[in-house]
Amino acid sequence: MRTDTVYKKAFNRAASMLRDGQLTGDLPSENELRRQMGVSRTTVRKVLGELAHRELIAERSGVRTAGRPVEDSDYYPDAETTSRAKHVEQQFMEWMLRGDTRPGTSINELELARQFGVATNGIREFLIRFSRFGLLEKRPNTGWLFKGFTEDFALELFEIRVMFELRSAHLFSRQADTSPLWEKLAVLKIAHTELLKRIESRFHDFSGLDNRFHRLINEASPNRFIDDFYDIISFIFHYHYQWNKHDEKQRNQAAILEHLAYIEALESRDPERIERACRAHLGSARETLMRSLIVFDE
Amino acid sequence: MRTDTVYKKAFNRAASMLRDGQLTGDLPSENELRRQMGVSRTTVRKVLGELAHRELIAERSGVRTAGRPVEDSDYYPDAETTSRAKHVEQQFMEWMLRGDTRPGTSINELELARQFGVATNGIREFLIRFSRFGLLEKRPNTGWLFKGFTEDFALELFEIRVMFELRSAHLFSRQADTSPLWEKLAVLKIAHTELLKRIESRFHDFSGLDNRFHRLINEASPNRFIDDFYDIISFIFHYHYQWNKHDEKQRNQAAILEHLAYIEALESRDPERIERACRAHLGSARETLMRSLIVFDE
DNA sequence: TGGTTGTTTTTTATCGATAAGAGGAAGCTA
DNA sequence: TAGCTTCCTCTTATCGATAAAAAACAACCA
Numbered sequence: 001m002r003t004d005t006v007y008k009k010a011f012n013r014a015a016s017m018l019r020d021g022q023l024t025g026d027l028p029s030e031n032e033l034r035r036q037m038g039v040s041r042t043t044v045r046k047v048l049g050e051l052a053h054r055e056l057i058a059e060r061s062g063v064r065t066a067g068r069p070v071e072d073s074d075y076y077p078d079a080e081t082t083s084r085a086k087h088v089e090q091q092f093m094e095w096m097l098r099g100d101t102r103p104g105t106s107i108n109e110l111e112l113a114r115q116f117g118v119a120t121n122g123i124r125e126f127l128i129r130f131s132r133f134g135l136l137e138k139r140p141n142t143g144w145l146f147k148g149f150t151e152d153f154a155l156e157l158f159e160i161r162v163m164f165e166l167r168s169a170h171l172f173s174r175q176a177d178t179s180p181l182w183e184k185l186a187v188l189k190i191a192h193t194e195l196l197k198r199i200e201s202r203f204h205d206f207s208g209l210d211n212r213f214h215r216l217i218n219e220a221s222p223n224r225f226i227d228d229f230y231d232i233i234s235f236i237f238h239y240h241y242q243w244n245k246h247d248e249k250q251r252n253q254a255a256i257l258e259h260l261a262y263i264e265a266l267e268s269r270d271p272e273r274i275e276r277a278c279r280a281h282l283g284s285a286r287e288t289l290m291r292s293l294i295v296f297d298e
Numbered sequence: 299m300r301t302d303t304v305y306k307k308a309f310n311r312a313a314s315m316l317r318d319g320q321l322t323g324d325l326p327s328e329n330e331l332r333r334q335m336g337v338s339r340t341t342v343r344k345v346l347g348e349l350a351h352r353e354l355i356a357e358r359s360g361v362r363t364a365g366r367p368v369e370d371s372d373y374y375p376d377a378e379t380t381s382r383a384k385h386v387e388q389q390f391m392e393w394m395l396r397g398d399t400r401p402g403t404s405i406n407e408l409e410l411a412r413q414f415g416v417a418t419n420g421i422r423e424f425l426i427r428f429s430r431f432g433l434l435e436k437r438p439n440t441g442w443l444f445k446g447f448t449e450d451f452a453l454e455l456f457e458i459r460v461m462f463e464l465r466s467a468h469l470f471s472r473q474a475d476t477s478p479l480w481e482k483l484a485v486l487k488i489a490h491t492e493l494l495k496r497i498e499s500r501f502h503d504f505s506g507l508d509n510r511f512h513r514l515i516n517e518a519s520p521n522r523f524i525d526d527f528y529d530i531i532s533f534i535f536h537y538h539y540q541w542n543k544h545d546e547k548q549r550n551q552a553a554i555l556e557h558l559a560y561i562e563a564l565e566s567r568d569p570e571r572i573e574r575a576c577r578a579h580l581g582s583a584r585e586t587l588m589r590s591l592i593v594f595d596e
Numbered sequence: 597t598g599g600t601t602g603t604t605t606t607t608t609a610t611c612g613a614t615a616a617g618a619g620g621a622a623g624c625t626a
Numbered sequence: 627t628a629g630c631t632t633c634c635t636c637t638t639a640t641c642g643a644t645a646a647a648a649a650a651c652a653a654c655c656a
Contacts, residue, residue, distance in 0.1 A: 001614065001615045001616075001639090001640065001641070002614080002615050002616040002617075002638075002639045002640055002641090003615095003616075003639075003640075004615085004616060004617085005616095006439065006616075006617065007616075007617080029629075029630060029631090030630075030631070031629080031630075031631095039617080039618085040439075040617060040618040040619065041618080041619075041631090042616085042617055042618060042619075043616085043617060043618080045631085045632090046616090046617090062625080062630080062631080083639075083640095084639075084640065085639080085640095108606090108607070108608095109607075109608070110606080110607055110608080111607090118640080118641085119640060119641045119642065120607090120608080120609095120641095120642095121419060121639095121640070121641075121642095122639085122640070122641090124423065124608085124609090125422065125423065125426055125639095128423055128426045128427050129426050132430045132526065134522040134523060134526065140608090140609095141304060141338075141607090141608065141609080141646090141647060141648065142607085142608080142647090142648065142649090143607075143608075143648090153522075156520075156521045156522050156523060157523070159521055160521065160523045160524070163461055163465065167461065222454075223454045223457055223458065224432040224451075224454050225432060225454060225455070225458045225527070226458070228430065228432065229523070299609085299610065299611070299644060299645045299646075300608075300609045300610055300611090300644080300645050300646040300647075301609075301610075301645095301646080302645085302646060302647085303646095304646075304647065305646075305647080327599075327600065327601085328600075328601070329599075329600075329601095337647080337648090338647055338648040338649070339601090339648085339649085340646085340647055340648060340649080341646085341647060341648080343601085343602090344646090344647090360600085360601080381609080381610095382609075382610065383609080383610095406636090406637070407637075407638070408636080408637055408638080409637090416610080416611085417610060417611045417612070418611095418612095418637090418638080418639095419609095419610070419611075419612095420609085420610070420611090422638085422639090423609095438638090438639095439616090439617060439618070439637090439638065439639080440617090440618065440619095440637085440638080441618090441637075441638075
């Protein structure tokens with residue numbers, strides 16, 4: 001049976017809105033809530049029904065108002081708010097990055113299914129999706145080959161990344177001065193300097209900033225294949241860094257400085273300077289990744 | 299239930315080997331056959347069992363020899379030798395390229411499943427696999443969005459293709475003179491001139507040659523992401539050209555000449571000449587694709 | 597002993613069923 | 627009559643089952 005994670009997540013979201021006082025007086029209409037929460041009205045109604053049932057809201061002649069205060073115990077546990085597919089993803093990445101999975105290992109759908117507690121179908125769908133990341137290969141009627149999160153992988157990944165990024169940065173710098181992206185870049189620049197000031201406590205925030213920055217550069221000259229490739233990068237880094245916290249603050253601090261140099265290079269519109277700043281940044285990103293691979297490979 | 303297409307295809311293959319006299323005297327061992335046909339021994343045994351049952355081979359004291367002649371009616375029909383997954387692929391591509399599918403259409407798993415006569419699961423797996431081609435987008439809990447085989451798509455595809463190919467061609471030309479790939483290139487060159495002579499009747503053979511050529515260029519400096527991208531190209535072209543036979547002979551003839559110029563440029567190792575030849579060839583490939591899109595778009 | 601063939605176990609490909617979720621039609625109310 | 631809600635239908639996410647195919651094991655033999 002399908003999980004009701006959409007409902008539970010929406011419920012938690014609504015509970016938080018109530019608690020934070022974002023929903024005072026008469027509540028918005030179902031349609032309005034639907035828009036705010038990004039789910040269907042069917043789900044909104046289910047949430048409202050349960051909220052009413054628990055007296056977190058009161059319904060009087062069709063008008064809804066907030067009810068008793070929200071308690072911590074009203075929330076559904078986090079584990080129940082992620083779909084099976086997401087669970088599979090997380091467990092698989094953990095399995096892969098834990099490091100005890102050697103390149104060349106073959107992957108068994110049934111075994112993973114049992115291990116992760118899902119039907120084989122879910123595993124297979126994940127593996128198909130994941131195979132575009134270049135770490136897996138399917139051999140029909142036989143199974144999957146895990147090619148390994150190896151040095152080769154990192155080198156090939158970065159070769160492409162550099163090509164794409166140089167291309168995008170170049171095109172970015174040649175936009176009209178009136179392009180709104182320059183403004184966005186300026187905003188991002190400020191966010192970087194702000195983060196740098198608070199680096200001691202907030203260094204975790206860098207990864208979000210990093211993502212925004214690189215995606216912004218691609219925005220000037222969209223290409224779906226480059227975007228897709230950047231999805232791979234984000235995905236890999238997202239999970240990889242969950243497993244490699246080593247030196248995180250220092251790394252992020254260095255990266256922020258590189259970003260700032262890179263942003264200024266873009267603003268200068270000087271092609272050579274841009275290329276230098278871009279290569280410098282990607283070069284150290286690559287080094288970081290490579291170094292962590294060696295740690296895993298012992 | 300799983301289809302027995304692997305068995306049926308293997309059976310047909312074995313029947314052809316018998317008919318063509320590739321299997322005279324004592325037949326090879328099960329293991330040897332297994333290797334030749336690329337299936338498991340389980341399947342080989344099933345095939346041998348059926349061959350014996352139909353008296354196409356005779357088994358005497360553990361030694362197998364050819365039996366009565368193979369008739370046309372012994373073969374399983376082609377339709378029974380492709381897996382469901384392949385069927386889905388073919389039907390979907392037909393559905394897509396037939397041209398009555400507008401960009402922005404949303405795709406309904408259930409409807410396609412009924413239309414193609416498979417379970418929804420099969421459709422979904424195909425769509426997941428296919429989504430890396432940049433023509434589809436998944437919206438969770440909702441369905442798939444068909445983005446369309448449009449001009450944008452072709453432009454973005456070729457932008458990447460040019461980047462990758464210039465890079466690979468450049469690296470190819472800088473290989474050591476002793477690299478065996480030069481020899482392979484020479485062989486391919488001859489194949490091209492041969493085909494050119496027989497172009498009137500054999501122009502269909504070009505697509506195989508085209509594939510071999512572009513893959514060879516990538517061989518000098520392998521990168522899995524570039525290989526994957528080339529898979530997309532091959533796939534798209536494979537199906538697209540089934541639907542666009544217009545001017546095929548002429549197009550292929552022109553492409554062969556471009557390939558020859560390109561090959562000679564590589565052999566000259568002159569970077570500028572290579573770049574020119576490469577761009578010229580990809581430019582006209584792009585034009586061909588674009589022109590056919592316009593035809594489809596009426 | 598390396599290579600055969602016969603047998604059993606394991607895994608993949610594929611189907612069908614069902615609860616959760618999305619979305620539309622029609623009626624309701626202010 | 628515009629926006630809301632109730633009711634209903636259709637679709638997706640997920641499970642479990644099973645025949646085909648692969649792989650592992652066992653027995654045999656020259």
